[in-house]
Structure formats: C-alpha cells, structure tokens
Amino acid sequence: MRTPKFPRRSLALAAALAAVPTALLTAPAQAATGTPTAAGAPPTGFVELPASPLPPDHAQRVITVSYRNDSSADRTVAPQVLxxxxxxxxxxxxxxxRLEVLSTDGHWRTLPLASQTGTLYTRxxxxxxxxxxxxxxxxxxxxxxxxxxxxxxxVEPRVALYG
Incomplete structure (x- = not known):
C-alpha cells in the first residue's frame, strides 16, 4: 500500500499548532457585529469591580480587570474603566x-477617554x-x-454584559 505524502509546510504547520496550548486557541474573540441593531444593543447589566482612589499627580497605578464566565455558553462582554x-x-x-491598556504584544496602548457630567470613561x-x-x-x-x-x-472598573 502506498504511503500518502504531505508537503513539508503542512507538517510544519501541524507541528506548530500541536505546540500551541489549547487555551490560546480558545481565547476571547472580538464580538461579531451581526445586524446593526445587535451591534448597537445596550448592555443588559454590569459587574462592578472594586474601586480605588485616583493616583496622585504624575504617579501611575496598574489596575487589573478580571471577569470569569462561569456558564458553559459564550457571552459577549466589554471591560470598561470609569x-x-x-x-x-x-x-x-x-x-x-492618561489611561493605557496592556496589549497582547506586551506594549501599553493609550485609550481615548470620553467625558460626560464629570465622569471619564472608556467606550x-x-x-x-x-x-x-x-x-x-x-x-x-x-x-x-x-x-x-x-x-x-x-477609578471604577466594571464589565458590561450583553445578551
């Protein structure tokens, strides 16, 4: 019986994917925009996280926003800092x-802040x-x-929940 031959690129890709942890392959994905009404739908709720005072002048503070989806179903969420x-x-x-977020490549990326009645917030x-x-x-x-x-x-971090 003849043995099938695979191109070397295919074998290299298969070996590379086998080395990637499953968690990386199932990491959070950007939400699908769907229909215009679904894309603009407001959140159905918020998970408020612990607040902290604003750092003093020219001081920096790192804040971690963490939320676990305890259900087995996927959920659309959006972290927000107020x-x-x-x-x-x-x-x-x-x-x-100045508000920055740590991006996946390990660099800090500045986020624009909007303002309404004395509250600054991320979109x-x-x-x-x-x-x-x-x-x-x-x-x-x-x-x-x-x-x-x-x-x-x-500083009041929270997570918006959709659907």
Whole structure:
C-alpha cells in the first residue's frame, strides 16, 4: 500500500499548532457585529469591580480587570474603566488623565477617554469581545495623572454584559 505524502509546510504547520496550548486557541474573540441593531444593543447589566482612589499627580497605578464566565455558553462582554470626579467638582479633564491598556504584544496602548457630567470613561463598543464558557477575561490598565492641578477622583472598573 502506498504511503500518502504531505508537503513539508503542512507538517510544519501541524507541528506548530500541536505546540500551541489549547487555551490560546480558545481565547476571547472580538464580538461579531451581526445586524446593526445587535451591534448597537445596550448592555443588559454590569459587574462592578472594586474601586480605588485616583493616583496622585504624575504617579501611575496598574489596575487589573478580571471577569470569569462561569456558564458553559459564550457571552459577549466589554471591560470598561470609569473615572469619577469628586461630587462637588471640579470635574476631571480627559487631558489630565492618561489611561493605557496592556496589549497582547506586551506594549501599553493609550485609550481615548470620553467625558460626560464629570465622569471619564472608556467606550464599550470598541471593547466588546466574546468570552467563551468557563474562561476568564483579564485586562491590565495603567492610569497616570498628567495634569498640573492636583486631581481627585475614583477609578471604577466594571464589565458590561450583553445578551
């Protein structure tokens, strides 16, 4: 009986894939946009994570946002960071806070902050991803106060849940 021959590239790819841990192959994926109404659907709930004070001027603080999907079904989620101004003002200026996220390549990437009534926040639409059943989402953020005036406020991470 004749033995089938496989191109060397196919064998190299198969060997490389066999060496990759299964968790990497099933890591969270970017959420499918689907229909326009599904893409713009609001979250059905939020998981509030522990808050902390804003770091002092020019100091940095790393914050880890972690959420586990305990169900066996996939779930669309979006991590979000809120930075609340003091109740009596002055409101924080987006230019006085630098928020970065640790990307998959190990580099810090600056995130734009939007502002509404004294709250700075990261946008949900660009952060949506599908978290597979029984997997954990872990994102690391770095917050730096870069303004000249002393900043007061609270950092409030959370995870938006969809569907």
């Amino acid at each position: 930075i609340e101004s003091p109740a009596n003002g002055p409101f924080l200026d987006p230019a006085s806070i 949900l639409a660009s952060a949506k991803l599908v978290l597979h059943g029984h997997h954990t989402l872990t994102e690391r953020y770095r917050i730096t106060v870069v303004g000249t005036a002393p900043a007061q406020g609270t």
